[in-house]
Amino acid sequence: MTERILGPVHPTATAKSALRPLFLGAVAFAPDSLLGGWQERNASRTLPHCVEQLDAAGALDNLRRVTGEVDGEHRNMWFADSDVYKTLEAAAWQLGRDPGDAELRAFLDSTAALVAKAQEDDGYLNSYFTVDKPELKWRELHWSHELYCAGHLIQAAVAAARAGVGAQLVTVARRFADLIVERFGSAGGVDDVDGHPEIETALVELYRVTGHRPYLDLALRFLDLRGRGLLNGDRFGSRYLQDHVPVREADEVAGHVVRQLYLLAGVVDVAVETRDDALLEAARRLWADAFGTKTYLTGAQGSRHRDEAFGDPYELPPDRAYGETCAAIASFQWNWRLLLATGEGRYADEMERALYNAIAGSTALDGTHFFYSDPLHLRTGHDGSHEDAPSQRLPWYSCACCPPNLARLIASLSGYVATSDSGGLQVHLYAAGTIQTTVDGADVRVETRTGYPWDGCVELTVTTSAPLMLALRIPGWAGEALVDGVPADVRDGYAEVRRDWTDGATVTLELPMPARVVRPHPRIDAVRGCVAVTRGPLVYCVEQADLPGGVTLEDVRVDPGAAFSAGPLPDVPVALTARGRVEVPASGELYGAGDNAHGEPVDLTAVPYFLWGNREPGPMRVWIPVATA
Template sequence: MNVRIQDAPTRTQILGPAVPRRPARLGPLPLSAVRLDSMSLLGSWQELNAAATIPHCVDNVERTGAIANFRRLAEAGPDGPQGTFQGPWFADSDVYKTLEAIGWEVGRSGTDRWAGLLSDVADLLERVQTPDGYLNTYVQGTPGKEPFANPEYTHELYCAGHLLQAAVALHRGSGDERFLAVARRVGDLVAGSFGEDGEPVIDGHPEVETALVELYRETGVESYLRAAELQVERRGHRTLALGRFGSQYYQDHLPVREATEAIGHSVRQLYLAAGVTDLYLENGDQTLLNAMEELWDSAFGTKMYVTGGHGSRHRDESYGDPYELPPDRAYAETCASIAALQWCWRMLLATGQARYAEEMERALLNAIAASMDHTGTAFFYSNPLQLRTGHDGSSEDAPSERLPWYGCACCPPNLARLLASLHGYAATSDASGLQLHLLTAGTFSGETLNAVVETGYPWDGDVLVTVSGHGELAVRVPAWAEGATVAVTGAQVLPGPTPGEYLRVSCEDGATVRLTLPMTPRLVRADERVDAVRGCVAVVRGPIVYCVEQADLPDDILVEQLRLDPTAGITEERAQDDITPVRLRLSGEARPHEATLYTRYDPTSLTGSPVSFTAIPYNAWANRGPGAMRVWLPLA
């Protein structure tokens, strides 16, 4: 378990994506206090993101005209801008998310690769922004459009929110003041126009709430916090036009304290929840946290996929009914899983409860990891848990393999900004010590306690922590880790830690804590109310969900023919590649297909030929071309 750490940037303290001003239960470590091992899974993702994903996003926001929309307005002559607006009306947000990714990456590695781009784009924003602070290339560049005339669909505050977050990232990562000045003018416009005495306007796509809170945290300007409060308080009173999918699609169906069932467009629901939790972290309104805890129980207790995906309906990209979780029709948008992680992080800061870190890990290592290929330049928008033989993947709404870009390209730059700031979600610290939430190799510097973590997790279960300083080390023990053991400084053996809680050890300088997690593959079943997978199991090893892919089957056996024998042993195979380091060998039978679509039930005919087959991590599927796949396996 060799730890390889990249050189840290020269700035002494770089704050992360969510840094409460008011004391929270847990305090996030500065990004500059965490360095992920570049050979670890998470660390290697950050390296891939810097080398491939961010450049890919930069190229595509230029190629698709998203940056040209700014240039068109900045270079407009007396007759107005030439040409037409390009892309979806929220294309500005793709630029801003890419800028945010660059901001975090500059802070992580100190790169100056994009210095010229940043200067050019800052110049464009300054030239396009109106004197009152308004900035939206779709509205400004489309004849007949007026600011905030159609907030249910124009995404003006949504785009503004991503601009604010990009400016904060660039300010924290590199000290850039130009973007922050642009963002403050936008924030002043929102606080003034929609403040106490302004218009009660909210956006059809929540996002600005959490951004306004973070702008307040960065600047200390309380009007931004009050503007976020008003956005939250005004939501849910059905002020937005209904549109095709009704008020719940826009999260405008009930006030936030009453809307305790996850419903409507899943990304909007989760972004709003993150913003409300941010607000609680700053104003301490317990009624907000109470509502968020109920909402979390609904989303994660009755409507989440085993991979950490959210949203079961393609029609409106929404949550379905409780336990409505069809694997083949799972929408499970990448942005929803990212938003879920961001919300869980804020709930973790607010409460200190391990269950929120547990779900961060589930989403990160499964749904989010699956959404990007091994090159870092192709992506899934939706993330099904089953792809049928013969699936028509010609539409980008449900492709058979990852695509380089999308007409609605929200997911790729969202991944880029998450991965660039990923080390900010791994650990927290306070005066008592250090808390490790994501089990990954790296170095972590807390207030009183520092740690070097050596581990091959999630592929192996040996986690060795060497500390310096004095204080309490808290290490999250995964909820599935029954039988985990712990040894301190090599000799002292402690009672087995409690799964789903934190192992807490009072440490002196030089102490070592070794946590050993059982990595035996296990079979997981869903609640019987999940009708779509009744009689099926998922194979899980550690935190990683597995799937069976057609690429690993002979030509004469289809994925749909397989039945798993739950009594047979599961064999692990160590692969020689970084995509599927641990494969599993399963046993069962392959049943012949019926001659007709419907036939008389005869239990004596339900037999097949014995077969063994390979399962790979779900996050690695579709890296060998399109083909059938399934997570949930029927039992023999």
């Protein structure tokens, strides 16, 4: 039964975890809900597109070169095998939800067979190093991504094992994992780590599937070896490689964002399985730094293009934001692990912020075009001719990590909605649909009716024969929420509700959703004198497409104290409008007296950030300068 499939993260019974994830099929989104629509689009458009692009862009041919089926050069990134594995993972999760998809099953089975054929006799598997650089196997881990690719293979195998598909893929991944344990485990005598963390969290999940302790032990060993200067950091330095300080001693997030966040996901996984409170505290300490001083309003992270890295505290320029899509996904995954470990709502808040803004905005409404980086301001005259900073979403990239990463997340999205503990059910993300699970052996059914995130009213009808504590997340942005018309008593981000649920009882949660004008911390120099507008979990932006002809986006200002009103637009359930004005420089001098000619008033229309760029390429900004007196 699909409803009994475990999801992407499932701590063991002995793990020190406050909450337990539900089975993947326990949550079903209503097709007309926003999350349900995203998941359907992922299944019908994004995932098939990824499968097609693996062939068109050469990732599958790279493996076929190993088997002798094709000739030619290796195409695109040397770690392109990971794109194959992420797509396989997405396929496995989707087949767990819809086992009748014959085309997807054929892709998974044929690709698993190809991967098995490409695997070497000792278990090693990497198309680039097998054919092009056999003499460098395991010798230059600072750049090779060998363990990174292995990690994504293992995660694909975990998904296949839990979904009951792709048995051949599971065999391949375990053979490779056993080789890695033999070489890098404490008995192997090799003290080394990969320049791109990812293997750590994969090994923990493989341990959770198999119960084979050496996988968990190696994940812990990799964490404790990191930060000892084992890697060659001659390009961007050891911070880029997460090799500059032991993770237990680190007090700030630094370096390449995706590497940092994948590493921290592994830190939490190892901490809960080994019941290592000090290791978990290190992750919490680094979370406070990341979300206290280095996160964009949209949940994006990474302000530097050069090394795809975190910047200094408050270094958050909107137009130069790198904000890689994979970083937002990694943030979502890290926060989920911290939520399971602690039960604290602040982690679910950050999951929601990233999901509805940075992650959702990365994919076009057609499901087949994507942003790699997600800026908060696209300037007039921007040169978007290069894929590193395009003006519009592209169908694929030479470094194609983001599209299949999106596909695997959205295919498994229902696994991140709710959790349980002894006697309780917790709802973290709100969407119309159903939750069917068991708590302490008693069946529980929850029917949710809501227009969230456009509407803050959430009605939940709960039916169960046993006592149940229902915990509803109250987002940090919500202000005074109401539960059945009474101000919610909020603890650690949740309102707890007890009822007699035997014949079914409905709880109504009301989250106020006025448009909110947000001002930046005064140390964020890049947006000083600007404001942004949000509503509920959504960040809004102004696009050139909504301005009158002849008005340039950079000349628009919002009136001080402007009130934004809400209303629908075509394809936008809730847009926001306010009065502003156009301030055109009095002279064309680049550095003049600074006097402005105050132009005509203008109506400003703001649309959800995740929808920007779906009408036509053009300038956009989240942070709007405030008009002068």
